[in-house]
Amino acid sequence: MIVCPNCNHQNPDGAVQCEACYTPLPATMACPNCGATVQADASFCGQCGFDLRSLASTPAAATPAESGIPPVAVDIPELVPPEPLVAPEPVAFDPKATVPSHPILSYPDLEESTPAAKPVVAATPPAPASTSASGTAGLRTQLQQQTVRLLHVQTNTIVELPQGLSVIHIGKPNDRIPPDLDVSGFPNSEIVSRIHADIRIEGDAYYIEDVGSSNGTYINNLPLSIGNRHRLRPGDRIALGKGDKVSFLFQLS
Template sequence: MIVCPNCNHQNPDGAVQCEACYTPLPATTNCPNCGATVQTDASFCGQCGFNLQATNSVKGEEQTAAPGTVAAAPTQQVSVPDLIEPDPLIEPLPLQMSSPAPVPQNPGIEATAGETPPAPPPAVGSEQAQAASPAKSAPYPTSQTRLQQQTAKLLHLQTKTDIELPQNLPIVHIGKPNDQIPPDIDVSGFPNSEVVSRIHADIRIEGDAYYIEDVGSSNGTYINHTPLPRGNRHRLRSGDRIALGKGDLVTFLFQIS
């Protein structure tokens, strides 16, 4: 089935325009992994989660032909005659060795014959300065920084109920009890849950990123009042509004803390 991006009407496979609102429908193709019908501009398969962009990039690389190489013509060596060294314009002067400057003596101290002048006091170096200066107090111990793992949760706006997402699951299934894929977040207890499909949407956790995708619901999934096409996924950010089904009857607010 092809879902109309304008009115969410389910049209048969191969339809060019919507039967309900006559909106042109996006082209579809088959997933190379599971064979499910997906849109040609979809990034991931809605059934198996296969990355469709990687397949398109591989096909594009195979169609790109390597440019032909052009052999460079051999360069011809040209002999250059030796240059004649010119005469110097000014003759260099001989170096003159200067006598060492006399060492100044301390005022008020006269050196007598046969006696060596007293050695000057040693300069206070860094080591002596450190020995003479009082010992500095040891720095305060720095507290070890603890990495806080972020937690994500869904706030049900109609009942003000918080639902924390499981941190040990790469995929969180949202829906109602069924025999195929039991939901990790069961919305059957919320008001107006009849608009939510049993297998409605998935939230995929990849590192610090959270993605939501519609996995074939009857009434669709809306992100910030915009329908999310089946087979595409949206990266969730704190404050995003998620509506399961039409009419904004079952609505959650995505939060990260």
């Protein structure tokens, strides 16, 4: 039996930890005199009283040289040195030698069908570029001549949007952001905020967005949420405020 050093519980031989308190148990050994199980660090056997300390002073086994046993001679064969590696022969470089080139394949049928292909590409005159430039200039002129306007529905009044602005502010006079499109002269303009909506121009596209008005902005009778924007198309109905009292039709001409 192995007695637990923590709780004095008697555990069976060979146990690693205590069954009662799970404390690791000390290592055990057999008494060389009587064979009883004793702790490995014990000084005396609990059964026969054998002095276990004498085991620690037992001299170690003598080496073959100390014991007088002659060493056994082992024949080690001589190693044969390997043959030296054969050095590769140097390659002589002839600077006059030329690298053979691959023959250029020719296609007579293709050359006959397009005999002037290379001269035309090499001698392309700058006329097409000038023609393209003139076409672009004409397109720009056409876009510049395009007029964007708003038709006030209640009074049938046409209001042309200012030219050369990327952002057009819609509202009424104020000290923060003066309006580019003043609607204070239209009927029922009291429902329009001083800073009501913006029209943004990006290329040939026009977008409208509400910038925090009190009564909202409506596109085709649908409310436009703050932070969202709507791309305007000809015929879109823009209502500033509730009740469709201040409304405009977006037109291009």
